[in-house]
Amino acid sequence: MAKEVKARIRKGSIWSGTITIGLVNVPVKLHAMIFDKSVAFRFMHKTDNSPLRYEKVCVKEDKVVPWEDIVKGYEVRKNQFVVFDKEELRAALPESDRRIRIDKFVDYLSIDPVYFERSYILTPDGNGEAYSLLLKALEKMGKAGAGRITLRTKEYPVLVYPYKNALILTALRYAYEVADPRDLEELKELKEPEKEELDLAVKIIANLTGEFDIAEYKDTYKQKVEELIQKKMKGETIVVEKPVKEEAKELMMALQETLQQLKRK
Amino acid sequence: MPEKLTKVDFTNLDKVLYPELRITKAKIIEYYVKLAPKMLGLLAERPIVLTRYPNGIDKEGFYEKDAPLGTPPWVETFTKYSETVDHSVNYIVCNDLDTLVWLANLAALELHMPLSTRKSVESPDLVLFDMDPETPAGIDEVVGVALLLKEKLDSLGLKSFVKTTGKKGLHVVVPIASGHTFKQTRDFVHEIGTELAVESNMVVSESLKSKIPGKVFMDYAQNSSGKTMVCPYSLRVTPQATISTPLEWGQIKKGLKPVEFNIFSVASMQDSPWKDILNEKQKLEVE
Numbered sequence: 001m002a003k004e005v006k007a008r009i010r011k012g013s014i015w016s017g018t019i020t021i022g023l024v025n026v027p028v029k030l031h032a033m034i035f036d037k038s039v040a041f042r043f044m045h046k047t048d049n050s051p052l053r054y055e056k057v058c059v060k061e062d063k064v065v066p067w068e069d070i071v072k073g074y075e076v077r078k079n080q081f082v083v084f085d086k087e088e089l090r091a092a093l094p095e096s097d098r099r100i101r102i103d104k105f106v107d108y109l110s111i112d113p114v115y116f117e118r119s120y121i122l123t124p125d126g127n128g129e130a131y132s133l134l135l136k137a138l139e140k141m142g143k144a145g146a147g148r149i150t151l152r153t154k155e156y157p158v159l160v161y162p163y164k165n166a167l168i169l170t171a172l173r174y175a176y177e178v179a180d181p182r183d184l185e186e187l188k189e190l191k192e193p194e195k196e197e198l199d200l201a202v203k204i205i206a207n208l209t210g211e212f213d214i215a216e217y218k219d220t221y222k223q224k225v226e227e228l229i230q231k232k233m234k235g236e237t238i239v240v241e242k243p244v245k246e247e248a249k250e251l252m253m254a255l256q257e258t259l260q261q262l263k264r265k
Numbered sequence: 266m267p268e269k270l271t272k273v274d275f276t277n278l279d280k281v282l283y284p285e286l287r288i289t290k291a292k293i294i295e296y297y298v299k300l301a302p303k304m305l306g307l308l309a310e311r312p313i314v315l316t317r318y319p320n321g322i323d324k325e326g327f328y329e330k331d332a333p334l335g336t337p338p339w340v341e342t343f344t345k346y347s348e349t350v351d352h353s354v355n356y357i358v359c360n361d362l363d364t365l366v367w368l369a370n371l372a373a374l375e376l377h378m379p380l381s382t383r384k385s386v387e388s389p390d391l392v393l394f395d396m397d398p399e400t401p402a403g404i405d406e407v408v409g410v411a412l413l414l415k416e417k418l419d420s421l422g423l424k425s426f427v428k429t430t431g432k433k434g435l436h437v438v439v440p441i442a443s444g445h446t447f448k449q450t451r452d453f454v455h456e457i458g459t460e461l462a463v464e465s466n467m468v469v470s471e472s473l474k475s476k477i478p479g480k481v482f483m484d485y486a487q488n489s490s491g492k493t494m495v496c497p498y499s500l501r502v503t504p505q506a507t508i509s510t511p512l513e514w515g516q517i518k519k520g521l522k523p524v525e526f527n528i529f530s531v532a533s534m535q536d537s538p539w540k541d542i543l544n545e546k547q548k549l550e551v552e
Contacts, residue, residue: 200286200287203285203286204286204529207286207505207506207524207527207530208527208529208530209525210522210525210530216535249291250291250295251278251291251294251295251298252270254295254298254299255270255271255298255362255366256270257299258298258299258302258362259270259362262301262302262305262362
C-alpha cells in the first residue's frame, strides 16, 4: 500500500449550529478540513533586512489613517464612491441563524466538481444520535443533502455527504461565479481529429491508465524552496541555475538532468 | 557552444521503433536517459546481452552478445568463452551513461544481464526466481505464487525484491554475498520451488518448456553462468512498450496489470524499490 499522506487535523471547531431538514434538527460543529501549504514569504527591506508593515495611507493627505477613521466605499464609476460606515454594512449581513438548511437530497456524483469551493468536517454537537442517524441514512441511500449555510459575510450553497465515516460539508460556488467554456471563441470551431490520430491517442491513453493516487503528487516548487531555506539557514550560498532553453530538445534536457543527478550521487 | 552532453552521435532519431504507439528512437533514448540513475548501479560490471530492433519491433530483430563492429573505443567490453555459441565473445559492459545512450541509439530495446559480475563470473550475486504462467493461468496466478514465495523467503530471513518481466511473469530476486556457486543457487531455487509445489498445486519447479496448462513455472535453470535476466527498467518488445518494472511488495496483489508499467508511466516514477538491492549481502543456507 502507498504511504498515507494527509494534513494535520486542527482540534478546535470554527462554527457551531444545526443542520435542519424540515422539522428535524441535527446539532453540529464545523472543523477546518482544507489547509493551504504553500511557502509564505514576507516582504523585507533590502538594505537592513527588516520586515515591512502595511499601512493604509490617505491618497489626498498622504498620511496614515487610523483604523477607527476607515470606512468602506464602493467605486460606482471612476473616482465616484458611495460610502458605507461599518454599522450600515453590518445591518445588511445575511441573517446568520446558525443553521445549515437542507432543501433536498441529490446524487453526489451529479454535481459538477467545478462548483466545489472548500470542504469542512462536521462533528456532532452533543450526544451524536441524530448525527449518526443522518450519516448512516445518507450512506445507505448514496445521497448528499443540498442546502445553504451562512459563514461570516457570505451565504453559500452547500452539500452535506458521508466520507470516511463522517459528514462533510462542501461549500459550492454560485452559478454566476463559474464561466462557461462555450463562451470562448477559440473553442467554438474545433477541428475533428482524423480517425487514425484518434486511435493512436486512445492507445496512448490506454497505456497510461492506472489507479489515481493523490499522494504521488508533490509541489516540487515548494520542496525546492524549502531545500533552499535549509541551505540558507546553514549559511550556504545559492547558485542561481539558468533555466533550460525552451527550444532545446526534450532528449537534451533529459540528458542534462540525468548528468546532474549522477553528479550529485 | 555548450559542452557536449554525450559522446554518442545520434542516428535516425525519428525512426519509429514501436509502430503501434509511434514511439521514435528519440523517445527510447530519452527513456533510458531518464532511467539511467536507477539502472546504472545494477548494470555496472555485468557483461550484457542486447535484443536489437533497428527497423522497429514489427521487423526482424536479433539477439546480440558480441560488441558490434564500430563499437567506440570508450565502450568497455569483457571477453569470455560462451558455451552457447562455442567461441569467445566480446561482451559489452555498461558502466556509464554514455554507454547506455549508445546502446539505446543502437536500438537495443531489451537489455539482459547475467546474475554475476565480470569480476566473478562463476559466482552469482543475485538469485533469480523466474516465474511464468502457462495458459489458462495468468498474472494473477503468478502473483499468488510470488506471495507464497515471499512468505517462504521471509521465513528463511531472506530479503527479496520483485519486478514484472514486462510480459506475463514476475521475477523475484534475492541478493547474496560473494562465495556462492551457480550450482548452489540453482539447487536452492529448485528446492524452494519443489517445496512450494507441495504447498500449492499451481507450482511446477521446471522451465516453461514443460508446458502443463494452468500452471506457474519456476525456472530454476536460469541460475547458470551463461544465462541472463532482463534488466530492471529494460523495455520489452511488446506492442504496449512495457517495462520490466521493479515494484514494492505491497503492489504485488491480484489485479496487477503489467501493461500499466510501460515507457510512458515508468519514466515518471519516483524512487526505485530496488535501490538498495546490492547493499544486501545475504548468505544462503546450502551445502
